[in-house]
Amino acid sequence: MKSIDEQVTAMEALYPNLPLIARKDRMVLWRGHLRPYSKSYAVEIFYQTPLFPEVFSIAGVQPLVQIIDPALERHASYEEGPIPHIYENGKDPDYPFLCLFDPDVPEWTLDDLIAQTTIPWTERWLLNYEFWLATGLWRGGGRHPGYADAPKSAVRTDDGDLKGAA
Amino acid sequence: MTSAPFDDPLDRILMEIAIRVQLPPSKHDLACQRYLAVAEYVERNGSPLKDKINRFYPQGSMAIGATIAARRKDEEYDIDIVAELTLPLGSDAEEVLDILFDAIRGEPGSRYYNMVKRRTRCITIYYADGMHMDITPAILRPNRLQRTSDIFHDDPDEKSETPYTLLMNAWGFIQVYKHNTADTTAFADAYAKNARAFDIRVEAETEDVDPQEDPARKSSDTVALQLLKRMRNTKYSRRDLRMPPSIYLSKCVSDAAAPAASLTDAVLHHAKNIRGRLVEADNRGQLVHEVNPTCEEDCFTDRWPETRADQRIFIHDLDELISTLTRLRRGDHSMKDMMDALSDIFGAPPVKAAVRAVQDHVGTASQRGQTRHRAGGGILLGTPSIGRLAPTSTNMGGKLPSR
Numbered sequence: 001m002k003s004i005d006e007q008v009t010a011m012e013a014l015y016p017n018l019p020l021i022a023r024k025d026r027m028v029l030w031r032g033h034l035r036p037y038s039k040s041y042a043v044e045i046f047y048q049t050p051l052f053p054e055v056f057s058i059a060g061v062q063p064l065v066q067i068i069d070p071a072l073e074r075h076a077s078y079e080e081g082p083i084p085h086i087y088e089n090g091k092d093p094d095y096p097f098l099c100l101f102d103p104d105v106p107e108w109t110l111d112d113l114i115a116q117t118t119i120p121w122t123e124r125w126l127l128n129y130e131f132w133l134a135t136g137l138w139r140g141g142g143r144h145p146g147y148a149d150a151p152k153s154a155v156r157t158d159d160g161d162l163k164g165a166a
Numbered sequence: 167m168t169s170a171p172f173d174d175p176l177d178r179i180l181m182e183i184a185i186r187v188q189l190p191p192s193k194h195d196l197a198c199q200r201y202l203a204v205a206e207y208v209e210r211n212g213s214p215l216k217d218k219i220n221r222f223y224p225q226g227s228m229a230i231g232a233t234i235a236a237r238r239k240d241e242e243y244d245i246d247i248v249a250e251l252t253l254p255l256g257s258d259a260e261e262v263l264d265i266l267f268d269a270i271r272g273e274p275g276s277r278y279y280n281m282v283k284r285r286t287r288c289i290t291i292y293y294a295d296g297m298h299m300d301i302t303p304a305i306l307r308p309n310r311l312q313r314t315s316d317i318f319h320d321d322p323d324e325k326s327e328t329p330y331t332l333l334m335n336a337w338g339f340i341q342v343y344k345h346n347t348a349d350t351t352a353f354a355d356a357y358a359k360n361a362r363a364f365d366i367r368v369e370a371e372t373e374d375v376d377p378q379e380d381p382a383r384k385s386s387d388t389v390a391l392q393l394l395k396r397m398r399n400t401k402y403s404r405r406d407l408r409m410p411p412s413i414y415l416s417k418c419v420s421d422a423a424a425p426a427a428s429l430t431d432a433v434l435h436h437a438k439n440i441r442g443r444l445v446e447a448d449n450r451g452q453l454v455h456e457v458n459p460t461c462e463e464d465c466f467t468d469r470w471p472e473t474r475a476d477q478r479i480f481i482h483d484l485d486e487l488i489s490t491l492t493r494l495r496r497g498d499h500s501m502k503d504m505m506d507a508l509s510d511i512f513g514a515p516p517v518k519a520a521v522r523a524v525q526d527h528v529g530t531a532s533q534r535g536q537t538r539h540r541a542g543g544g545i546l547l548g549t550p551s552i553g554r555l556a557p558t559s560t561n562m563g564g565k566l567p568s569r
Contacts, residue, residue, distance in 0.1 A: 014541055014542075015541075015542060015543065016542060017542050017543060033543075034543045035543050035544060036543065036544065036545050037175050037501070037544070037545060038175070038176075038494070038497065038498060038499045038500070038504070039498055039499055039500045039501075039503075040498050059566065060566070064566075084561070084563070085561035085562060085563045086563060087563070087566040097566060099561060099562040099563045100559055100561060100562075101559040101560060101561075101562065102559070102560035102562055103562070105560070107557065107558065107559045107560060108559070116554075116556065116557075117556065117557060117559070119543075120537070120539045120554070120556030121556060121559045123537070123539060123543060123544075123545050124532045124537050124545070124556070124559075125561065127501075127528055127532075127537075127545055128525075128528060128529060128532055128561075130500050130501040130502070131501050131521070131524075131525035131528060131529070133500060133501065133502045134500070134501040134502040134504075134505045134521055134525075135518075135521060135522055135525055137522075137525065138529075139525050139526055139528065139529025139530075139532075140528075140529050140532045140533070140561055141529065141532060141533035141560065141561060142560055142561025142562060142563070143560060143561075143562065144562070144563050
């Protein structure tokens, strides 16, 4: 399992535009801008390493990516609308979490660096989202599993501080 | 770090627009077959031009590989051919045009009988697939630079107007253009690869296409010229005005030719150059004036601009093109913003199709884990030689599980 220090070091090296803005114990929060092509997006990435990895599912411990500005647009009539490939955020519906990989395979594990997976996947998702807004068609691929329970833990407080998992 | 051709999405969209408005390579081949067939036909026994054809050769956009869909409608292409006749020098303009018309039209029921129209300087053959072939009769002038010829003006609908001859050397200018815009860079290779791929998709159901046949390969200057002509066609389709002639734009591009790796750079370079020439003439209170460098009597601006207002209209069009491309390249724009802005310039149908093509490219690369990523952010779309790959991933959805 990659440590928080390793994740932070890799992010500093590859994405200095996504600085670490909060860190507490096993939790980190990066916030900055990504520009997959022309348009710039304010992005936040929250990550918490599990205390006991063996008892958590990958889906449950994955890094959480939110697009902060501009807020993602909803278009119910577009292919895969209202927004393709997200986890709904029951607490704050305007800021869903991006659903970037298949946790059942799993395409991401605790041994992967966020800077080499989650962030380029976010860029991919954003560029495909831009085309989706332009054409109403989703060409970024993906699939839809059965829905699981809503998230209960590991969330940010409104002031950007970090709150421990349940 | 040097970018590969079409790494930049704006470049890629412009390329896809150019591919969609140009004469596809397979139709270029078809046009060649057709004009050779016409040449053979007018030499048939019984033709009034039997043994009076020296050669047929392409002129204008067809000859320099810059043919795009006609102003009137997408899918229609105007092909310009010179029919070099061995008629006596000083032949009457009306007679020359009439004899070529008769030779092509033939007898009732023959191949071209219901497809031809006698026009002011040429005979036009209208093909069912939308291709129009303008065949201009010409007679060689001796003691002049190679292929300098007389062409003929006689308006069949204006019989009060006196017919006359004009001197031209279309072939000479083509040689100058080709020399100036020759491009052996990776741009031409990458453009050819994409143009052929599109051509196969479009033509596969109707025609047997050899994808390896050039003229798919074009310089950045010529592709920029195609886009400038498309912008002109789009703008003037809403105006009842004569538009800047393609030969004038070709002369400007030839004079300022400079191979570029970026198509956006090439379009901006040539748009600024043409604008500069027009503004310079306008500031002097004059109309822009360009002649064929191989035949100074062959004036490329004899019918446009007629007034300073004409040239100012096109200056305004170029200003809009330059400011839009500059803004799109520099600014913070979504793909939707880009599509809308480019549609205003090049027309919605090819721009939407181009954006869809780039979307498919991005989508496929995303699904295959083939997107390449710059340090600090940014996706590259071109040749896979730079940037970091990221692993394949599958977009999912639904709700997060409990933690």
